[in-house]
Amino acid sequence: MGLFKRKDNQIRPSSKSNKSINSSTGSMTRSQLNMAIMEMLNLTQSTHGCDYVCRGNPITDTGKRKQLFKMLSVVLLPMAILIGMTGNVFLITVKNFIEAKETRSALSFSVELGQMMRFLQRERDMSALYVSAIGPDTKEFLLKRYPDTDMALENLSHWPVSKKNNRQEFQSKDRFLLFLNRHRYQLDLYNRTAKEELFFYTDVIDVFITWLYDAVSEARSGAIWKTLVAYQEIIVASEYIGRERGLGVTYFALGGFKAKEDYLLFLEAQDIANITFQSCRRYSELAYNLYEVQMLQNDLVLAPVRAMRLNIRSNKSAQLAGSLDKANEWFDNMTIYQDIVRGTQRALANKIDIMLTAKSDEDVYTIITIACIFGLIMVVCPLVIIGVYFLTSExxxxxxxxxxxxxxxxxxxxxxxxxxxxxxxxxxxERLKCNEQVEAEQYEQSTIFFSDIVGFTKISSSSSPLQVVDMLNSLYTCFDERIEMYDVYKVETIGDAYMVVSGVPRHNGKQHASEIAKMAFDLVRRLRHLEIPHLPGIKFTLRIGCHSGTVVAGVVGNKMPRYCLFGETVSVASKMESLGKANKIHLSETTYDILTSIGGFTMHERKDNIAKVSPELKAQVSYSDHILTYWLAEVDGTETDTDSVQTEPEEPHERVAGSKSFWLH
Known part of the structure; x- marks a missing residue:
């Protein structure tokens, strides 16, 4: 088995490698640099979906702006949503605050309006009593009511003019007062009936009730809605109780109703008052409780009211004589009953006012809080933008x-x-870089190339070490450039020896012999133009040997791993080189057979007996007693043109004697 060790320090990268490295170190723009880095890291931007949106390119100025926009979008989008939601809450809160303020204003106005309606109701009752022709004594009762009504009218905080009301007498406070005074002072000029007086004042009060409905209805809001509805109902109930009181005064003053319509109006007023007040009690538990308490406290006073109501409903006018005292008693008792209802009305007004005050305070707190949040956002947003900008720059x-x-x-x-x-x-x-185990592998078909310099020992003895290194570097640089063109792998260079293999580690069928032959032929032709650097005029001469066969290849060592070839094929190829001649390509018989089958190569049999020259080679190639080797003469019709070179191998060659001990274990 052959084990090869690398000892040279003269390896240089090929021209292709130099060119690649030089191109990578060239100057680049930021955009080119970014694309190169992104491609190297497999981070080229995708044009699909989220990849295009999420991935950034902060190296270029355009990429910086896009990245800044994306980062600001991520930060400011939630803030914009928060601002929108907060602004919506702010607007709703302000609207509620304004509505609560308007409701309180309407509530205050309703109290004033209720007071004026109360005095109008009393004036209505006394006017109806006066026109009943009881006598001049009732005139004093009527005149006492006018100043109270006028004062209540004067105390109104404003005079709401409804667009729905086209009556001129209600367009202003002064016009209404003029209208009312005209009616008062013309009372003695016309023969008015009690029914007409009741209708006149009821018509006026209905206008004010409509105003009250409009004012309170427009200000309805949230949790106080039921209480406002109850408040409206109790106002209506109070009005119908007033109508019942006025009709009752007429009944007791005259000793009965002169017309059936008056009786029906009394029943209608009493029933509507009861129904409306019951509705008020259903909407407001407070109204219900207050009414029950007041009724218990004034039961002695209200008992006669119930009795007199039953008397009126029975309508026994024939059995009753007209009585001013009876009318006054009815008026006073009904006034107490109406005051109980008005007390409930005032309690509801106070409750609504308290609720509105609490709601207004809460709204004010919310408005202040939101204003502070807005102020904070207005301060934070520029800081966030500046921070994101500097962060993007960094x-x-x-x-x-x-x-x-x-x-x-x-x-x-x-x-x-x-x-x-x-x-x-x-x-x-690549497998070693991935920490994979590289097992030794046997290659059935391969061709090995060996070469060395003829007379290297003699040249080295007459040259300095630096000259020897420069000489080998010049030769092997030429070799390295040429072998890049062929499907071969450079195994080792040891001193002047140069070893190349084809078919290992990449299988190429039978082309391994062809590739080695073409490469060897190319190297011999190139050497015709290559001189020894420190010996001008003297060309390099090589011995070249090739042999095809089976080899085992594997990585040896961990610290400095080497890819080595083992087997008899290595030894035979080495012997073929050592027994060759200068500038001749010495082929073994196995290589000859493969090249012959491929075609395109001209080879001549070696005439001298190589077995006699090297008994060791014969011992290694045991399949035949007669060893045949060949010279490669032509490749595709091109001759080597080396016949003029007459240099013979040195005798004895310095590596022939020691080649077996050097290459074999």
């Missing part, structure tokens, strides 16, 4: 630094790989 600087270092690392990696691929086959080197 990322760009860092990316450029990383890209430059990655570029330098890539250059060094290419150099390292170039050296590694010269020491080991690329396929083997």
């Amino acid at each position: 990322i760009q600087k860092y990316s450029i630094s990383i890209a430059n270092r990655t570029k330098a690392l890539n250059k060094e990696k290419k150099r390292t790989d170039t050296l590694l691929y010269q020491m080991l086959p690329k396929s083997v080197a």
